Amino acid sequence: MSAADWRKAMNSGSGRAAMRVQGPVAVLPQEISFQFKNPLAARHVLVLLLVLTFPLFASPFFVYQIGAQSLALGLIALSLTFLGGYGGMVSLAQMTVAGIAGYLVAILGTSAVMEISMKWPWWVAVPFALAGATAAAAFIGWLSVRTEGIYTIMITLAMGVAFYYLCLQNYSIFNGFQGFQQVYAPSVAGINFREAEPFYYLALFWSLAGYFFIKYLLRTPFGIALQGIRDNPRRMNALGFNVTAHRVAAYAVAGAMAGVGGVLFTWYNNLVTPGSVGTSWMINVLVIAVLGGMRHPIGAFLGAIVFVLLQTFAIDMIDRERFNLVIGVVFLAIVLFSPDGLLGWWAGLKVKLTPRGGVR
Amino acid sequence: MSRTWKIFWAVVIGVPVVAFIAWALWDNTRLFAVTFLNGLTLGSLYFIVAAGFTLVFGLMRNVNLAHGSLYLLGGYLGFFVAQWTGWFTLALAAGFAAAALAGLLMQVTIFRFMQGQDLRQTMVTIALSIVIADLLMWGIGAQVHQLEPPAWLNGPLRGIPVINAYSSYRLALLPIGIAIGVALWLFLNRTRVGMMIRAGVDDRGMLAASGVNVNLVFAITFAIGAGLAGFGGVIGAVELSMVPGEDIRMLLASLVVVIVGGMGSVVGAAIGATILGLAETYGLAYAPTYSVVFTFVILVLVLAFRPRGILGRPA
Numbered sequence: 130m131s132a133a134d135w136r137k138a139m140n141s142g143s144g145r146a147a148m149r150v151q152g153p154v155a156v157l158p159q160e161i162s163f164q165f166k167n168p169l170a171a172r173h174v175l176v177l178l179l180v181l182t183f184p185l186f187a188s189p190f191f192v193y194q195i196g197a198q199s200l201a202l203g204l205i206a207l208s209l210t211f212l213g214g215y216g217g218m219v220s221l222a223q224m225t226v227a228g229i230a231g232y233l234v235a236i237l238g239t240s241a242v243m244e245i246s247m248k249w250p251w252w253v254a255v256p257f258a259l260a261g262a263t264a265a266a267a268f269i270g271w272l273s274v275r276t277e278g279i280y281t282i283m284i285t286l287a288m289g290v291a292f293y294y295l296c297l298q299n300y301s302i303f304n305g306f307q308g309f310q311q312v313y314a315p316s317v318a319g320i321n322f323r324e325a326e327p328f329y330y331l332a333l334f335w336s337l338a339g340y341f342f343i344k345y346l347l348r349t350p351f352g353i354a355l356q357g358i359r360d361n362p363r364r365m366n367a368l369g370f371n372v373t374a375h376r377v378a379a380y381a382v383a384g385a386m387a388g389v390g391g392v393l394f395t396w397y398n399n400l401v402t403p404g405s406v407g408t409s410w411m412i413n414v415l416v417i418a419v420l421g422g423m424r425h426p427i428g429a430f431l432g433a434i435v436f437v438l439l440q441t442f443a444i445d446m447i448d449r450e451r452f453n454l455v456i457g458v459v460f461l462a463i464v465l466f467s468p469d470g471l472l473g474w475w476a477g478l479k480v481k482l483t484p485r486g487g488v489r
Numbered sequence: 490m491s492r493t494w495k496i497f498w499a500v501v502i503g504v505p506v507v508a509f510i511a512w513a514l515w516d517n518t519r520l521f522a523v524t525f526l527n528g529l530t531l532g533s534l535y536f537i538v539a540a541g542f543t544l545v546f547g548l549m550r551n552v553n554l555a556h557g558s559l560y561l562l563g564g565y566l567g568f569f570v571a572q573w574t575g576w577f578t579l580a581l582a583a584g585f586a587a588a589a590l591a592g593l594l595m596q597v598t599i600f601r602f603m604q605g606q607d608l609r610q611t612m613v614t615i616a617l618s619i620v621i622a623d624l625l626m627w628g629i630g631a632q633v634h635q636l637e638p639p640a641w642l643n644g645p646l647r648g649i650p651v652i653n654a655y656s657s658y659r660l661a662l663l664p665i666g667i668a669i670g671v672a673l674w675l676f677l678n679r680t681r682v683g684m685m686i687r688a689g690v691d692d693r694g695m696l697a698a699s700g701v702n703v704n705l706v707f708a709i710t711f712a713i714g715a716g717l718a719g720f721g722g723v724i725g726a727v728e729l730s731m732v733p734g735e736d737i738r739m740l741l742a743s744l745v746v747v748i749v750g751g752m753g754s755v756v757g758a759a760i761g762a763t764i765l766g767l768a769e770t771y772g773l774a775y776a777p778t779y780s781v782v783f784t785f786v787i788l789v790l791v792l793a794f795r796p797r798g799i800l801g802r803p804a
Contacts, residue, residue, distance in 0.1 A: 219608060272789060275796040279552050279607040280752075283744050286554075287788060290741040294781040301778065408737045412615055419612060451627065457619030464612040465599075 180333060184326045193325035193397075195437055200332035201397050203433035204339050204390035206417040207426055208383035211343050214423030215352065216379040217359030220273065222285040224414045225292045226266045226384045227391025228406030232296070233258035234392050235309035235401050242304050251315040259388045266384020267377055274376040289411045296403040308402030312395050322396070332393050336430065339386050343426045346382070355379055409453065416460045422470025431471055502790070513775070522652050524774045525767070530659045532766025533666030534725055538739050539746035539758045540673055541717030545592075547690050547753020549707055551600050552607060553592075554614040556718050556743055557736030558621035563588040563719020564726040564735070565625060568634045571723075577639035584723035585716040592715020596708055618736065626733045636726040658727060665724070666762075669717070673755050686710055690753060745784060749791045751801030760799055 184192045205227045213219040238254035240246045249257075273284045296303040314322035314331070322328050346352045355375055358365045362372050395401045404410070413436070421432025436456070443455045467474040513521040542556045553559075563584035571580035595617065603610050637643070638658035645654040677683040685706045688696045697703045721739070722731070729735065742765060750761025768787055772780025791799065 219611075272792050275792055279550070279611060280748075282608075282611050283552065284748060284788075284792065287741060287744045287748060288785070290737065291781050291785045291788070294741075295779075295785075298781060299778045409619075412619065415612070415615065451623065453619055453623040454627070457616050457623060461613065461616035461620060464609055464616060468609055 184329055189325040192329045194441060195434075197325070197329045197332045197393075198397055199430065199433040199437045200329075200336040201390055201393040202414070202417060202437065203430035204332075204336050204393065205387050206414050206421070206429035206433055207336075207339055207343060208387040208390065209414055209418040210421075210423050210426055210429045211346075211386070212379060212383045213418065214428075215347060215359065216355050216376065216383075218270075218274070218281050218376060218379070219415070220269070220285040220380070220383075221282055221411050221415060222266075222269050222273075222289040222292075223383065223387045224391075224411040225285075225289040225406050226262050226269070226387040227394060227414075228292070228296075228401065228410075229265045230258045230262035230388035230391035231312070231395030231401040231405065232303060232309070233261045234395055235312045236302065238312065240309040241311035242307075242309050245302065245304055246309070251317075255392060258392055259385060262388030262391060263381050263385045266387065267381040270377045270380020270384070274373055274380070286408075286411070289406070290408060293403055293407050293411075296406060303403070306403060308400060308405070310400045312399055312401060314396035328396070332397075335389050335393060339389065340426055340430070342386075351375070351378070413456070416456060418470075419468075420460065420463055420470055422472030422474075424469055424472050424476075428470055428472045435471070498794070519652060520774065523655070524770050526652070526655060526660070527774075528767035528770035529763065530662040530728070530766070531770055532763040533662040534721055534728060535742045535746055535766055536666050536759050536762035537669055537724065538718050538721035539743040539750075539762055540669065540755055541714035541721075542743040543747045543750070543753055543755065543758045544673075544717070545711055545714035546747065549600070549689075549710065550605075550607060551596075551711070552611045552614065553595075553714070554611055554740060555595070555618040555621060556715075557738070557740030558618045558625075559588040559591055559715050559718040560722040560725065560739045561625055561731065561733075561736040562591055562621065562722065563716075564722030564731040565629055565634065566719070567723030568636050568726050568731055571636055577636075580636070581720060581723045584719040586719070588719020588722065589712040589716030592718075593708055593712045595715070596711040600711070601704065601707075618740070622733060622736055631733050633730050633732045634726065635730040636723070638727045662724065662728065669720075670755065670759050677755065682706070682709060745788055747798070749787060749798055751798030754798075754800040757798055757800030 183196055187196070205223055208226075209220065209223045212223070234254055235242075236245060237247050237249045237257055238251055239248050247254075269285060269288055272288070273281045276284060296308070297306060299305065314328060316322065320327050322331050347356070354365065354370050357368075358370065358372050358375055366372050394405070398405065417432040417436045418429055419432070420435055421428030421430065439455060439459065440452060443452070447455060463470060467477070469476070510521075538556070538560055541559075542553065545551050545553050545556075566587040567580035567584035570583040571577055574580075595614075599613055599617075600610060603613070642658040642661050644657060646657040646660055647654045649655055675683075677687060685696065685701050686709075688701075689703060689706055689710075693703060696706075718739075725731070725735070725739070742762075745765055746758055746761035748761075749764060750757030750759070764787060765784060768783045769780060772783040776783075795801065
């Protein structure tokens with residue numbers, strides 16, 4: 130948040146003026162020019178090469194546990210970055226949407242729970258799961274866009290927790306506390322996606338697809354209108370844009386993406402349980418998105434890598450049981466000292482290191 | 490909404506409810522009556538916790554998602570105080586004081602520097618709730634802590650028509666909830682500090698300009714709101730039990746109550762808590778695996794027709 134925003138917030142008389150969710154400050158024009166002037170900078174090639182060749186030099190543990198997990202989580206967090214950073218609607222229910230996709234794959238496809246799973250082939254179950262997740266996200270969106278700003282986060286939290294309790298209590302559809310085990314990724318054309326490398330590339334493909342789709346979407350008329358609505362819904366309404374429709378559509382798009390991430394994450398874990406849609410995971414998605422920074426879509430993946438590394442290694446240094454404490458303290462430090470996440474911290478560092486405090 | 494639509498929706502929602510009540514009364518009058526009392530007493534606990542949440546939100550627009558953690562903190566402390574001293578009243582006071590102090594600390598060290606940045610406040614309180622929940626689990630452990638009710642409220646109350654016997658502690662929650670509601674209402678509407686708080690809700694800048702120390706008013710309100718969560722925690726330690734995860738449950742309850750009742754309204758919180766308590770207990774009694782669905786349906790209905798809650802005012 131810039132100093133001007135600070136002052137505005139401090140001076141606002143009733144506090145009502147400050148009800149708007151603060152997203153990244155109009156990054157759009159620079160981003161467009163940046164994109165067209167320099168479509169392929171050296172760092173882009175470098176990152177692409179790195180992620181493509183990662184399995185060649187890393188151990189299967191790293192490829193699967195770190196690489197694939199970061200990509201799947203990053204994709205879910207990316208949907209939140211899109212909604213929160215560019216739509217101005219911070220939804221805590223993205224993990225719920227992802228979990229709905231995961232549950233649908235388990236219920237429609239195959240799992241260890243014979244009585245419930247319908248054993249449809251994956252190429253039928255997965256599209257249905259994604260459609261279901263998108264529909265659920267649109268419904269969540271339709272409900273939550275009726276209110277604004279900070280209410281959104283509360284309503285999505287309430288709906289997400291309600292879904293968690295439904296999964297926990299219901300045995301006829303969601304199989305209660307145990308959930309669904311042995312939800313495996315399929316084998317297609319002789320490639321077994323349960324193995325580390327194929328699964329990594331599967332996750333990589335969808336993450337890249339999601340990333341470039343978001344980059345593209347932000348420059349379409351829809352994406353620009355959405356950012357306009359984030360900054361000033363009343364003005365956009367006066368200009369003739371249907372604010373509610375744009376917001377619900379943004380929820381649906383984010384829902385489809387979270388659904389893909391959810392299916393991947395379910396395959397990664399080989400199971401989906403109420404725990405995977407519980408509050409801690411709902412909040413973890415927010416932590417990932419904020420950790421990386423919501424200024425740019427890459428932040429979601431950056432945050433996911435840091436999160437997964439913390440999850441895997443930090444607990445060894447302290448105590449296996451105290452992971453929540455570690456992640457909570459890291460999250461607290463980030464929101465207290467660098468609200469724009471690692472990207473914001475990096476941008477601040479760059480400005481500090483540039484001799485005349487150059488802007489971008 | 491036109492008159493016809495109002496009648497239409499009243500019929501669509503009202504007829505199934507009335508039909509259910511008629512069927513349930515005919516089917517098992519005692520179960521219905523006991524569930525009704527259970528719902529009201531649970532609603533009373535929800536009200537005590539949610540009133541603090543709505544108070545803090547109403548004045549300061551501070552969304553304190555660590556409210557559930559304050560509930561847990563108050564409950565645990567109350568449990569240990571009651572074990573050491575054997576005095577339930579002292580436990581209540583300790584729970585209230587501990588949560589109020591924690592809330593005050595949060596207000597002074599964090600919220601004061603983030604006035605107006607709701608998203609950041611929300612995230613900070615989420616982070617705090619993760620940290621507090623894990624610290625409590627670390628220090629106290631994950632086992633269930635259930636507090637015994639005080640001797641004079643222990644055991645059932647006999648001789649009630651239809652129900653025969655009912656836990657006197659649970660029954661006592663009803664007057665406690667009402668007393669807290671009335672006290673809060675009197676405090677807000679009849680005292681000088683309450684007047685300042687209401688003025689702060691309406692126009693914070695003007696209140697500061699008229700020479701009131703707004704920061705002090707904020708701190709008092711935050712302490713009372715947080716203290717109510719701790720107070721509810723001690724009550725809940727007897728009625729429900731203290732175990733990690735209860736903080737999330739109470740946070741959800743508070744959220745639903747204030748969303749349904751309307752943010753910042755104490756009366757709205759009472760209405761919302763009653764509805765939620767009844768819906769939850771009737772759901773558990775008559776359709777155990779789908780009880781959350783009722784809560785959700787109520788949330789959806791309220792949001793669809795009154796997006797700001799039943800008594801909510803445009804923000």
